[in-house]
Amino acid sequence: MDDTQTSPQVLSGMASEAGRRPHNEDFAAVLAEPPGRATGVAAAIADGIGGAKGGRVAAELAVRQTLDGYLSQSEAKSVRRTAGHAIESANRWIHAQGRMDPALEHMGCTLTVAILRGRRLHVLHVGDTRLYRLRDGRLTRLTVDHRAEGQTNVLTRAIGAQETVRIDYASDELQPHDRLALVTDGVHGALSDRRIEDEMARRDAPDETARRLVRAALDAGSDDNATALVLDVPDLPAADVMGLSQDVADLPMREPPQVGETVDGFELQALLANGRYSRVFRALDQTDGAVLLVKFPKPQVLGAEAQARAAFLRESWVASRVQNPFVGAVLDVPVGRRTSLYLVQPFYAGETLERRLTRRPPVSFEDGLDIAIKLTKAAASLHRAGVIHRDIKPDNVILEAGGGLKLIDLGVARLPNLEAELGADIPGTPSFMAPELFAGDPGDERADIFALGVTAFAMFTGGKLPYGEIEPFTSPRHRRRQALSASRPDLPAWLEATLAKALAVDPKDRFQDAFELAFELENGAIRGAPARRGRPSLYERDPLRFWQVTALVLLVLLLASLAR
Structure with missing residues (x-):
């Protein structure tokens, strides 16, 4: 189509x-x-x-x-x-x-x-x-x-x-x-x-x-x-924006249900997430036996109703326009079946990238590069459809058991054709937001490229952030960026240079297109295996321990010389 x-x-x-x-x-x-x-x-x-x-x-x-x-x-x-x-x-x-x-x-x-x-x-x-x-x-x-x-x-x-x-x-x-x-x-x-x-x-x-x-x-x-x-x-x-808006406007918001309840034929079997604005369940569709995710907004939060309706419209519209193996889908529920406002999505077996970073061993170069390329292609497919994700981060990336990947949660995506209807939202998570977003810029493809760079940096470093943790409601200056090699000296220099360009403070200095970033990541791999070094020295791995051992050796030598 x-x-x-x-x-x-x-x-x-x-x-x-x-x-x-x-x-x-x-x-x-x-x-x-x-x-x-x-x-x-x-x-x-x-x-x-x-x-x-x-x-x-x-x-x-x-x-x-x-x-x-x-x-x-x-x-x-x-x-x-x-x-x-x-x-x-x-x-x-x-x-x-x-x-x-x-x-x-x-x-x-x-x-x-x-x-x-x-x-x-x-x-x-x-x-x-x-x-x-x-x-x-x-x-x-x-x-x-x-x-x-x-x-x-x-x-x-x-x-x-x-x-x-x-x-x-x-x-x-x-x-x-x-x-x-x-x-x-x-x-x-x-x-x-x-x-x-x-x-x-x-x-x-x-x-x-x-x-x-x-x-x-x-x-x-x-x-x-x-x-x-x-x-x-x-x-x-693809779904018509005006029609989707009318459908959303007609749907009432209900108090989030509990595990064990059945809503419109969806049996809510397990609570997967219970955030400030929404509650997410693993559910069984009683009509066909499919296992799904069902996300309910929380209307009691101040302003949540308008946000929930806007997020519903964004995610439904994007799902209808973007068909990509690395972008999470939203399933269409017939208007006559849905009696309240909620989203239905496929259940992807696997874990979030955020959870993967909490366990050892660290993500290898090969696995990390594969994830980075797939994630960048997911963002590129959104950009081609005129969609800016604005909340790319490890918690919104699902690593599937078979090696697949899904970029999810388009609740704060920027849709230029809908902005007049949806109004402004807080566009993402502070530590992954591009500097221009803090200045009020609505964000374009380059803002997503910055978030891709932060996500890849965090993936290779076990959760560290290139500009450090940024608290909400602050105005960060993004002055000093951590070097990737400080945490992962085993990674190739070309990868650090690629991420440095994606993480540039000035949008004009970044990759201007997600396909350009994906091309650079793929070509870096094609240029050959990374110039690997042997096991990092003790000094590189733990400078304090190196000097402690050195001091101990010198002390032993000194005592030996005095004993003669």
Whole structure:
């Protein structure tokens, strides 16, 4: 899937026939989003009211004005608002013309609109045209006819009938391979839902399916115009930011649960972390038996609700955009299943790099270089998607049992396209933060490169930090950097030079791209095995002990000489 794709892939086909009527008063159309916009694919069908003048005019005007009006408005506004306003505008104009122009007296129509934006379907509906969805071989009607009870020919709502119009609105998730059909009553009035399901389930091309529906209706005795518009959704884009924001806004926050509870079918089996802002459990998904991680925010912390929603949106969006073997995933939970705000992630068997540094032996050159390269490639994949992690550190790196690696926790990531919505956050952990972040800079790729350098330095030195421990709420000066060779004289000089460049105080002096750093790390290994020395001398390993031993030897020699 193309990373730049913002609308679902849609294949469409349409068929329309007058049937036994002298004129065809139906109208339907499909429009894709204009270049550079993120408004999605919009389809509409309308049926001119029979027995009134100008039915075809009303139908065409309703469809054209609605689609043009929606697609011309800002994508920053909600679909319901923009499409609804477009329909209301078309309704007012049609109503006014039907009252002023004798040739169009009382003109009106029904209208059903389907907008496929991001990974969601939005439906707006007035009258008795219908929208059907075929999913997994089952047909579902997504609209309700606005007809007088017991009377098939009397509409209770129509475009143009009144100066104002009441519009049904619904929204639902799209899934790959969904098939939609918008039809007029000339089709659904002659065909049962079962027959429509059978025709759609044949999975012919959309235009062939539309023709078969229309022909089947006419063969079944339909005495009205018959129109069908069929849409196929073979693929979906990465999660749409606006849609994710709406989903997050609708989810309540609950008190963090306890071990043993079951939340939405996730059995919480063990507590893995209990931090200031969140609580993380190992959980069993009772629907398929998968072992997962479930992270719940803590709403009682001041300001945590806004932070939790922002972190949820960041991590969900990044997971949808970045597919990399070294970046941790976030699993999609259907909107209907999730009843509160939490994140679900795969359970990666292994340990954090932070925990690995607490035990001996120290990380070897070969293992450390492999970890550093994989971690740098993970950051590079994020940067390519326009994501700045801003909290790279050993505690956010999982070393998997089979040699794999996962960079996790994107809760404070910088997403330039979302910054206006999410606002500012404390961007990371002080000891791993680049100097410019302390000055209020939001951070770019070079800030992550600095954090990569600190993480690699800590990995090779057993947890030591190049600029020392930095306390929160301080303004460090980053004046003196510790030498890698002071702790690990067995490591090659080229590695120390590489990390020194990544750890430069001025961002302009660092690697400007994570791929550049990864290339340097890989090429350093390719240049040959490190120039290894023998076992470090006692002086290098323990200068104090060296001088103690030396003094003892001199004392023994002195005593021996005096005894002669």
